[in-house]
Amino acid sequence: MRLPDMLTLSLLLLSFACGGRKSEPVDAPATPDGAPTLPVEGQPGPTINPTESQAAVHKALSVRDPEPDCADVSALTPEPVADLIFVANHADQPPWASTRAARCLALGHGEAAKAELIAWMGDPSAKGLALMLLAELDQLPEPLAMELAQAALAGPLADEARPRIAKVENANVRALAL
Amino acid sequence: MHRALFALPVLAALTACTGVGDKDGRPSKDSVVTEGPLTTLRGSILSNQSGRVLVPIELTGDEVSFMVTAKTDDTYISLEAILDENGDEVVNWKDWLNSKSTQSLTSAFYIYGYDSVVNWPVRSEDRSLSAGTWTARFTTVDEDYRYVEDVFVDYTVQTKTDHDLESGVVKVRLVWAEGLDTRNDLQEAVAGALVRWSEIWAAAGLTVEFTEVSSDLDPELNVDSVAPFPNDAVDYGGADDDVTLVIGETINDVRGLYGQSGGLPGTLVSTANAAVYVSWLTNAGRDGEFEEFEVLLLGETMAHEVGHYLGLFHPVEASYDYYDALDDTVECTSYSKCESQLGENLMFPYPLCSFTDCEPQGNLTVDQRAVMNLYTGAL
Ligand SMILES: [Zn+2]
Numbered sequence: 001m002r003l004p005d006m007l008t009l010s011l012l013l014l015s016f017a018c019g020g021r022k023s024e025p026v027d028a029p030a031t032p033d034g035a036p037t038l039p040v041e042g043q044p045g046p047t048i049n050p051t052e053s054q055a056a057v058h059k060a061l062s063v064r065d066p067e068p069d070c071a072d073v074s075a076l077t078p079e080p081v082a083d084l085i086f087v088a089n090h091a092d093q094p095p096w097a098s099t100r101a102a103r104c105l106a107l108g109h110g111e112a113a114k115a116e117l118i119a120w121m122g123d124p125s126a127k128g129l130a131l132m133l134l135a136e137l138d139q140l141p142e143p144l145a146m147e148l149a150q151a152a153l154a155g156p157l158a159d160e161a162r163p164r165i166a167k168v169e170n171a172n173v174r175a176l177a178l
Numbered sequence: 179m180h181r182a183l184f185a186l187p188v189l190a191a192l193t194a195c196t197g198v199g200d201k202d203g204r205p206s207k208d209s210v211v212t213e214g215p216l217t218t219l220r221g222s223i224l225s226n227q228s229g230r231v232l233v234p235i236e237l238t239g240d241e242v243s244f245m246v247t248a249k250t251d252d253t254y255i256s257l258e259a260i261l262d263e264n265g266d267e268v269v270n271w272k273d274w275l276n277s278k279s280t281q282s283l284t285s286a287f288y289i290y291g292y293d294s295v296v297n298w299p300v301r302s303e304d305r306s307l308s309a310g311t312w313t314a315r316f317t318t319v320d321e322d323y324r325y326v327e328d329v330f331v332d333y334t335v336q337t338k339t340d341h342d343l344e345s346g347v348v349k350v351r352l353v354w355a356e357g358l359d360t361r362n363d364l365q366e367a368v369a370g371a372l373v374r375w376s377e378i379w380a381a382a383g384l385t386v387e388f389t390e391v392s393s394d395l396d397p398e399l400n401v402d403s404v405a406p407f408p409n410d411a412v413d414y415g416g417a418d419d420d421v422t423l424v425i426g427e428t429i430n431d432v433r434g435l436y437g438q439s440g441g442l443p444g445t446l447v448s449t450a451n452a453a454v455y456v457s458w459l460t461n462a463g464r465d466g467e468f469e470e471f472e473v474l475l476l477g478e479t480m481a482h483e484v485g486h487y488l489g490l491f492h493p494v495e496a497s498y499d500y501y502d503a504l505d506d507t508v509e510c511t512s513y514s515k516c517e518s519q520l521g522e523n524l525m526f527p528y529p530l531c532s533f534t535d536c537e538p539q540g541n542l543t544v545d546q547r548a549v550m551n552l553y554t555g556a557l
Contacts, residue, residue: 048533059513062528063496064482065438088464093531095463095472128466131459135398135428167398 053077061097070104102129122155215340229325231316239309241337245554246314247445249293257286263310281503285442293449302548345383346556349420355397367468374477378540382547399426422453439486488553504545
């Protein structure tokens with residue numbers, strides 16, 4: 001086994017198990033219409049107050065298997081683009097909720113969400129979303145795929161993006177990585 | 179548990195025959211290998227004129243479970259029934275796939291690939307084994323569900339004689355997609371996940387023994403129930419007593435039905451569906467980096483997915499109207515009831531999470547533990 005230092009890790013994980021994984025609830029001020037409370041500098045971490053539809057999208061995307069159908073998820077909300085963006089940007093847990101939200105946005109609402117998708121391609125804190133979108137380039141319309149690839153190659157994720165873009169089937173997109 | 183026996187694998191018998199099963203659907207045995215409590219018999223057979231494949235399962239009376247894996251080259255195959263030594267039906271697909279059925283027992287009944295796998299008994303309440311020749315009756319069908327005759331079928335019958343159903347070892351072979359095995363961040367995340375997984379399964383008396391294999395598999399995994407990928411195409415050192423877990427970057431899953439597990443149950447031998455697939459990327463979240471809580475969830479996901487592979491269904495599906503076939507997992511009918519009654523169960527279809535926290539999810543019921551220990555690969 002090349003697995004490193006299992007003892008240290010097991011102790012670390014045991015401390016998790018004993019200490020509980022849930023953080024203490026944070027008393028948050030009421031916000032109108034359930035809008036998210038964004039983090040304020042110098043204060044404890046953000047409190048997320050999703051709307052009903054955002055919570056529904058989050059729950060649907062939380063299912064382990066089989067992966068929920070993006071059209072079904074989008075049908076849960078009158079504002080799929082805004083809600084999927086919200087989940088992609090604010091759902092820390094489970095981790096697959098945010099990456100799946102990004103994928104559903106690209107596949108089902110690419111044009112409407114284009115600005116956000118392009119922003120992720122250049123944002124190291126959204127690297128997971130960016131890598132997920134790079135894996136879907138061949139499923140996207142070529143103009144959108146080109147824009148996303150160009151954004152990734154022009155930003156701080158270029159080193160990770162390049163070998164992935166070099167593997168896509170679309171020759172025009174692939175050429176960007178050469 | 180017969181761990182010591184694994185150190186001294188014994189080739190108990192080896193017989194060889196030529197040809198395949200004859201036109202009347204009679205089987206041809208190719209080999210029999212016994213290693214400790216596990217015996218693996220390989221053979222071949224042709225489907226008969228009514229598109230049936232009758233795989234013989236010869237039992238001495240000392241076996242506690244068997245697994246039959248049947249596969250074709252390009253024809254759909256599924257289990258129709260299991261018959262005991264007297265020819266009486268022990269289980270029939272019609273009892274589980276009908277308009278009134280709301281429970282799942284085994285995926286062997288489903289027509290979805292060129293292989294079909296059944297483990298028997300599934301549950302402790304199912305008919306136990308008795309001496310004589312039992313039969314697993316499969317059907318071969320085309321895309322329009324018409325029976326197909328003269329289909330060449332490779333089959334493997336595995337039996338176990340490990341009578342300790344309170345504890346056992348499951349061997350898991352971790353196959354890294356190309357390049358991932360050299361990434362320290364993934365190595366550490368998976369190592370932590372294995373600790374959580376082991377902790378969960380320990381409650382079922384099961385020890386997980388891991389081995390790792392590097393591979394040249396594309397990290398963008400394409401998973402297809404009828405494509406010979408990856409185990410049929412490349413031998414990554416798998417034995418007939420281990421479960422394969424492939425770790426890739428993304429999964430393009432066109433199977434749809436089961437998500438990441440190759441079957442409920444999955445097989446111990448090589449077929450197109452002989453693996454569980456996990457994407458590191460979807461488990462690393464928005465920033466693509468593993469935080470500690472994500473390592474825990476990855477461990478729960480692995481324990482859940484390989485739990486499917488050992489034969490566990492979700493106690494309730496996310497539609498809240500379809501269930502496993504176990505007595506001690508309640509049949510709840512709304513998300514609020516299901517989450518409160520089953521939300522901490524390992525096999526619940528989703529973890530209970532706010533946007534920032536998830537509840538630990540590792541409980542197993544007595545009946546679920548029995549299913550896991552009856553899996554022929556739990557030795
Ligand atoms: Zn599942």
